Amino acid sequence: MKIVDLKTFVVGNPPPHHGGRYFIFLKLVTDSGVEGVGEVYVATFGPHTVVRMIEDVFARHVRGQDPRRIEAMFRRVYGSGYSLRPDPSLMGVFSGLEMACWDIVGKELGQPVYELLGGRVHERLRTYTYLYPRTGNAYPDVPDNVYTSPALAAERAAEEVAAGFTAVKFDPAGPYTVFDGRQPDLESLDRSEALTRAVREAVGSRADLLFGTHGQFTASGAIRLAGRLEPYDPLWFEEPTPPEMPEEMAKVARATSIPVATGERLTTKYEFARVLEQGAASILQMNLGRVGGLLEAKKIAGMAETRYAQIAPHLYCGPVVGAANIQLAACSPNFLILESIRTWGGFHAEILKAPIRWEDGYVIPPTEPGLGVELDEAVALAHPYDGDALHLEMQGDPLP
Numbered sequence: 233m234k235i236v237d238l239k240t241f242v243v244g245n246p247p248p249h250h251g252g253r254y255f256i257f258l259k260l261v262t263d264s265g266v267e268g269v270g271e272v273y274v275a276t277f278g279p280h281t282v283v284r285m286i287e288d289v290f291a292r293h294v295r296g297q298d299p300r301r302i303e304a305m306f307r308r309v310y311g312s313g314y315s316l317r318p319d320p321s322l323m324g325v326f327s328g329l330e331m332a333c334w335d336i337v338g339k340e341l342g343q344p345v346y347e348l349l350g351g352r353v354h355e356r357l358r359t360y361t362y363l364y365p366r367t368g369n370a371y372p373d374v375p376d377n378v379y380t381s382p383a384l385a386a387e388r389a390a391e392e393v394a395a396g397f398t399a400v401k402f403d404p405a406g407p408y409t410v411f412d413g414r415q416p417d418l419e420s421l422d423r424s425e426a427l428t429r430a431v432r433e434a435v436g437s438r439a440d441l442l443f444g445t446h447g448q449f450t451a452s453g454a455i456r457l458a459g460r461l462e463p464y465d466p467l468w469f470e471e472p473t474p475p476e477m478p479e480e481m482a483k484v485a486r487a488t489s490i491p492v493a494t495g496e497r498l499t500t501k502y503e504f505a506r507v508l509e510q511g512a513a514s515i516l517q518m519n520l521g522r523v524g525g526l527l528e529a530k531k532i533a534g535m536a537e538t539r540y541a542q543i544a545p546h547l548y549c550g551p552v553v554g555a556a557n558i559q560l561a562a563c564s565p566n567f568l569i570l571e572s573i574r575t576w577g578g579f580h581a582e583i584l585k586a587p588i589r590w591e592d593g594y595v596i597p598p599t600e601p602g603l604g605v606e607l608d609e610a611v612a613l614a615h616p617y618d619g620d621a622l623h624l625e626m627q628g629d630p631l632p
Contacts, residue, residue: 273521
């Protein structure tokens with residue numbers, strides 16, 4: 233069996249844009265006609281540039297290869313250009329290609345991918361969602377922004393818990409910039425505490441609170457903020473410091489009773505190994521569209537297991553990465569919780585031939601072979617993304 237062709241799709245995500253401005257999907261085709269679907273999570277280049285990167289990596293390292301030889305394919309891509317070091321853009325490209333290989337292998341064998349990575353451990357997977365506004369999106373210029381209104385956040389949290397979620401995430405600490413980390417100002421501390429208190433009062437013990445930041449703070453600043461949050465017992469404090477120096481994040485982990493979670497901006501087992509060695513986090517949030525693929529993520533989950541750390545796969549992109557996250561979670565003993573884009577409805581359902589199955593706060597792992605999802609190409613082609621904005625962007629100037 234050989235891989236002979238590649239298809240790519242840059243798909244605009246219609247309003248309210250939950251999961252980002254666009255999704256980058258791909259398909260690999262074998263000489264026997266079997267197709268495997270993948271998704272790339274690269275936010276550092278425009279999506280059409282990323283497509284050219286996918287085409288280049290495919291031509292150099294994937295075309296003509298056996299999709300079952302994933303370990304060798306990883307090493308060739310990882311070491312390409314005499315690099316041999318974690319590169320989030322290169323590994324993002326490879327992640328989409330790699331998950332498509334697993335999709336092909338699973339279809340050839342008639343098995344879900346989780347059965348090929350050790351077998352299913354969990355019959356259902358606990359999920360959480362961000363608190364999204366009822367209208368618009370989660371960007372700061374939206375009038376009903378849940379991250380500036382404790383009362384609105386509490387109301388939205390109660391609605392999500394009533395829908396079945398047992399955990400909700402929010403990130404009210406203010407803008408994040410390319411100049412972070414920084415010290416939080418008193419207004420940010422007060423707002424974060426007030427919003428967390430309001431959400432806790434609204435949901436009581438029916439749901440865990442997940443406090444997100446985006447690497448915004450110095451270690452000392454994050455410790456100050458954690459002190460404000462501890463009375464409300466969050467399940468985690470997410471990425472409190474920038475991702476480059478887990479040694480600094482470890483200072484936060486040692487200073488607070490709140491578990492620290494991190495990993496959405498990390499790639500490969502090498503970066504996650506530093507997090508574990510430093511004791512920087514006890515919850516790892518690998519994104520399957522960036523981390524290096526399913527096999528690499530399974531290795532990271534195994535490394536985490538030896539430190540009694542848990543995994544909570546990250547998702548802020550499309551449903552194919554979501555499907556790969558589900559395959560990993562289903563076969564990982566140390567799975568904690570899965571990020572969901574609400575209940576997997578809306579465009580995340582429309583872009584698939586059959587939606588991801590979500591019931592009463594849980595995802596039910598599919599029994600179909602491969603990743604268990606099929607991209608609806610007609611829908612993908614009907615929603616092209618022609619812009620040049622990045623998937624996510626940080627504020628480019630320091631805060632005043």
